[in-house]
Amino acid sequence: MSLNRGDIENIARLARLALSEQEIPLYVEGLSRILVLVGELAPADTGQIEPMAHPLPGQRARLRADVATHTDAHDLYQRNAPQVQAGLYLVPRVIE
């Protein structure tokens, strides 16, 4: 299976990745090779097999009680933010 430039541009758009002109042919080639590798799965006889849902048999993700366990650490978390103002995260204007 092989991908073309349009496929890569579409995947990059879905993944929210800006690619440079130089990168596009590298990903056309790289992803096409990966899909050839992945194509080896197609002939495997999996008719009666359920997709694996957890690496440990019989385990399921655990839920916890819906109670607040953390104190407010708003200021601490915002120390890593690229741009904040008055406790808010700043992004370019989305509504004109």
Added chain:
Amino acid sequence: MSALHEMGVTELAAALRAREVSSVELTEAFLARIARHQGELNAFISITAEGALAQAAAADERLRTDGAPPLTGVPIAHKDIFCTREVKTTCGSRMLANFVSPYDATVVERLRAAGVVMLGKTNMDEFAMGSSNETSFFGPVRNPWDTSRVPGGSSGGSAAAVAARLAPAATATDTGGSIRQPAALCGVTGIKPTYGRVSRYGMIAFASSLDQGGLITISAEDAALLLGAMAGFDERDSTSVELPVPDYAAALDQPLKGLKIGLVKEFFDEGLDGAIKQHLLAALEVLRAQGALLKDVSLPSLPLSVPTYYVVATAECSSNLARFDGVRYGYRCENPRDLLDLYQRSRGEGFGAEVKRRIMTGTYVLSAGYYDAFYLKAQRVRQLISNDFERAFHEVDVLIGPTTPTTAFELGAKSGDPVTMYLNDIYTIGANLAGLPAMSVPCGLAQDLPVGMQIIGPHFAEERLLNVAHRYQRETDWHRRIAPRFA
């Protein structure tokens, strides 16, 4: 007493307790080795000398009182994927080059509570995606046995640091072989525990159904001591398993008489290097001489593990890495035109080539029209692989084979073709897909480059793996060998 840097965690902990050495002296000795060799190996992203010396001084205080925890004053390094408060956590990426976590990972917290001193954070492939440590934003790590060669990856910094004895042990993580493969290529001991054994809280996610924290150490004995301190239930990780942690050190010496070892036919295929095979057969002889029984087994679906992995892991990666959007933390591009431009350029500039390749592969296999053919198909094959292992463990106690198809390769040799690089993990990926514990143990040198033996066990059989590895290491000294330039 041997030179300080030749000693493992177990010996160092005993020497500290006997007051033969102080934690400050020990920490200074390792910091001096790091300073001397960082330039040629690039094993560290952050070196936390000041914090380490303060922790060491506090440890020396505690060692003067009763009840100091068992690892008090032992210096170790953490892979830079484990979140640490006050010290940046980069995950080897430009995206997180200035990130300082607001909390500590459970692994970091538990090891600190057990008394360890942190020397620094080790280099790694970006977001743990790589098998050569060449994808790090902070530059490649070099193999101490031959600095023109790779140390393996993604925990290449941890493996190189322990191999060069810049630290007696380091934490690491393994999604498809990222502990065992670099351990093998650098001649050190590595353990990837069972999925759910070690908390993933604060361990930056790559593929959440495969990621597992573990260790790189000199010996299995050291791994047993450290694993006991870091394993166990954590309510903050929803996949953490609620089972008691056994005393791993207590089971180390158990005799091997009657132990059934499975030799996986698919591991001894034509892709395996001849010298590696010879060393493995010699290692198996050491175990057989102690009463272990060898039996051939077959895992017929195992050859599909690499394609299965590159669907499941990339799908999970594309989902996990969607959180990096340039808004709340991480890299943000200059002068974004609008919100979409902010997302796309922050991600396009903040992630390196391999990470973007995997995000796109994952996006593709999860996209409408392809989900059944790729993602669901891979999860079905994953079940077949898991069933193969389960059947094998009805017949044998552990499986043994090579960790890697070749010894360490030259920098740049495989970075041109992703698929060639992915095939490095052909023997290690199966254990991740099935959630099994596995180790790599040094078992020889081929043309002066280390060779690793892989031991895989059933779920939660860490005790057995450490026992087999320890009994092997009692009879051999491959794990004590140090690359001549660093001896």
